[in-house]
Amino acid sequence: MSRRVFLHIGAPKTGTTYLQDRLALNARSLARHGVHFPTKSPLVSPGLFHFRAALDLLGQDWGGAPGHAEGGWPALVRQVNRRKGTVVVSHEILAPASPAQVARVMRDLSGHEVHVVYSARDLARQIPAAWQESIKQGRKWSYRQFLTKVENGSPWFYRAFDLPTVLGTWGAGLPPERVHVVTVPPAGSDRDLLWRRMCGVLGIDPAWAPLDSANTNQGLGAAETQVIRKLNKRVGRVNRDPAYDDLIRRTLAEGTLAARSSRPVRLREDLFDWADAETERWREWIVGSGVDVIGSLDDLQPLRLPEGQRWNDPDRVKAKKQLRVALAALSAMTQEAASRPDPERQLVRRVRTQAQRLRRP
Structure with a gap:
């Protein structure tokens, strides 16, 4: 072989x-x-x-x-x-x-x-x-x-x-x-x-x-996961459009929210x-x-929670915790949108450049 x-x-x-x-x-x-x-x-x-x-x-x-x-x-x-x-x-x-x-x-x-x-x-x-x-x-x-x-x-x-x-x-x-x-x-x-x-x-x-x-493909905490889940429901996220997927999964979930430290999901x-x-x-x-x-x-071998430590239901995250995560997500998305080139401005710039080339002898 x-x-x-x-x-x-x-x-x-x-x-x-x-x-x-x-x-x-x-x-x-x-x-x-x-x-x-x-x-x-x-x-x-x-x-x-x-x-x-x-x-x-x-x-x-x-x-x-x-x-x-x-x-x-x-x-x-x-x-x-x-x-x-x-x-x-x-x-x-x-x-x-x-x-x-x-x-x-x-x-x-x-x-x-x-x-x-x-x-x-x-x-x-x-x-x-x-x-x-x-x-x-x-x-x-x-x-x-x-x-x-x-x-x-x-x-x-x-x-x-x-x-x-x-x-x-x-x-x-x-x-x-x-x-x-x-x-x-x-x-x-x-x-x-x-x-x-x-x-x-x-x-x-x-x-x-x-x-x-x-x-690292770092995991999310319970509050961060709930915010992404509710965002999926709100925007009807189904199809894995590459640009959309990149924005929510990579920029938001993995790039911003994974760095936060709410309670882990167990x-x-x-x-x-x-x-x-x-x-x-x-x-x-x-x-x-x-x-x-x-x-x-x-x-x-699965390891159980240490004795005396209480399990926290990730479906029951306090609204204040979710609000803090949502504000961090909104801030990150706003900065991302502001940093991206304006398609209309890019088009105008390309048209002007082409017009200048045509005017040249």
Whole structure:
């Protein structure tokens, strides 16, 4: 086989953005050592290239214009086939792919040594983070509604979190030593530890990738999440128009409100028994399947609130706290609008410039 292909399929909210960004930042350095994180051209980031490929494979548009990702998967496969050594493909929306979609991947990559990599995080942190992420992406459901759907296994996020099902699908037909579970270190750990664990799977010497990523995809507090949720409801945010999405998700949610420090969103106390049972099911599957584990399975154990600490319902945030967040959001949006060029002034300037050129002898 001429190359090894590592498919990092998720899960969402397990440091995937950080890992992908670090691979992209160090792509040239890694390529010199035979490790490739391919893109289509220098004008297209690897992250966007892999996202469109995943969308195309799954037959989704993710709220964008219909057909905007068409051809993305074959384009990625062509890039993989042009390289030798190790190739990394990474996007978290790949996790809940169907057996037919996974079979297509394996056919398209036949002749290569395919590995599947799945990063996993404890549910006590992962589920609240998933609700916040869904709100940043335009959803309008309350935390209570989201948790009810999670218990029923219905949201896309939880299908991507269901480790036995995801790896049972992606690992079908692969030797267990080519299926890798990377556990996300506990809260408070040096995030470089997650990178080093991923390097161990991919066969990367960390010295080959000296550039660190500043992208943290930091979570929101309860008040900030509620303000974004209510904004989604007020403006009817459904379609993921790139400019609109950039304004609300990146400029407001990730650029302004993530820096604030309201109470964190935590798993509801009565769900810890369920989370413990799910985690035990994961552990039993991992041990029984014989797949490769990088890190410790103890990292997956949900940690309950310290004794005496009360759970705060993120659906019941005081109006004054929400008002303070809303004012910060309004200030940020006003500054953003003021800093953007006026289209009419730009048009007038272009017309005047063209007129001056025409007057010249």
